[in-house]
Amino acid sequence: MSWREKSTADVYQNQKYNVLTRSYHTLEWSVMDRIGHLVMTQPPSNKMTVEFFRDMNLVKKIILGTPDLKAIILSGKGRHFSSGADLDELLLKINQHAEAETFLQSNYTSLSYFETLQLPVISAIRGVCLGSAMELALFTNYRFCGEDTVFGLPETTFNLIPGIGGIRRFVNLSGKARALDYILTGRTFNSETALDLGIVDMILPKRELLSQAVDFAKWLPERYLPVMRRVYLERYKKVRGER
């Protein structure tokens, strides 16, 4: 590779901010200049394993307890955002677990709070963003992606369905006709199609993705944050089908 991907550390190079970092096995949470960075740290594919969801539940408590955050940026370490759930592990777990439904619902709530957070949450997506990973990104408020990102909900091709709210959110963003087409065929789509479908808000050069997301988060006007929080709350209600 001729280009080098910028990591969070690069973006903040030479800047002396008070950095607070917490590392988990599959995740890393750090706050720099009031912007929270949540990075999936199991490259190359950043698979969403059982352990990942456990870490997500742990970091959720930390995030909810962090005062004075301005925004959160969610990204994957390395080339890819995430390839989604670890299917073999998930199938095994559901079969062994007496209360698989409860387990899956806790997976759901470990991600769905991004919607209720009333803070701008930005997904910085590059590489692959498939299955549960796309569902994760759909829980966030903004989705920025690199040029050659691959999106898709391939669950039906494994005789399953998108199980953490992806069907409803895809349909809300792209309409029944197009969303059902992609969900039932399970086929992937590129950044341009994602933009057209309303799945992403911006396509950026891969190497600038993270720094642009940081710039955007910094640019978010301070005094409008309370207003934006209300907008997110309204949008959230709409997504949930409440009036």
Next chain:
Amino acid sequence: MNGRIEWEIREEIGIITINNPPENYLFEPEFVPLDVLQKWTSEKTLKGILIYGKGKHFSAGGNLNRLFEIIAQEENLEKKLAAGNAIIDHLVNTNLPLVAAVHGVCFGGGLEIALACHIRVAAENALFATPETSHGLIPGLGGTLRLPATVGQANALQMILSGDMISTEEALMMGLIDVILPRKEVFGHAFNLLHSMIKNLEPGIIKSVIKVLKNSTSMPSEQAIAEETKIFCELARKEYSRRLSESEI
């Protein structure tokens, strides 16, 4: 009366043809008897339903003369309308993908049938309207609910109160239809689209996806999430045992 609505299964897709030319009026609010439709759709291998109109038009909707005839004969109109709604509900509750291939006029009850579908493919010459209010009536087959849900309140109110006809361009802009095609390609495109969506999937998976989608608007969100989780677990268990039995062989 059955002759006015026809049924055929082609490559696991059920095709409902409105065959009452030239305008394809719906003879009754209950445009096909419920027990007949139930029998048609009970086919286990069915994976999707396509609705279209034979001849020049999709459907001009209910026949006003027939409606007044029902009232004149003192038949119970409420019951008849409820029966009509039951037909549409039954189609929706099959949890199969529903596609309408629309050409020519698509008015009133005809539009309400198309609105119950997930996807609407339209010909260049298609025209849409809800003319009920100009006859002193309102849309009676769920249109007052489904039209605003599809095109937004502003557009829906304009359409319903004015009764004006909407062209395909306007319909596409407001999200009433999903694609515009030359008249001759409409049926083929709609069929191929539906076929490409369902051909590799088990009916159970298709129905699960549609059911989850339906729940998201018909249920409080906590309940919808719980239901989604339950459906996912059922499928995951099935898939797990399928993989086990495959690896044993």
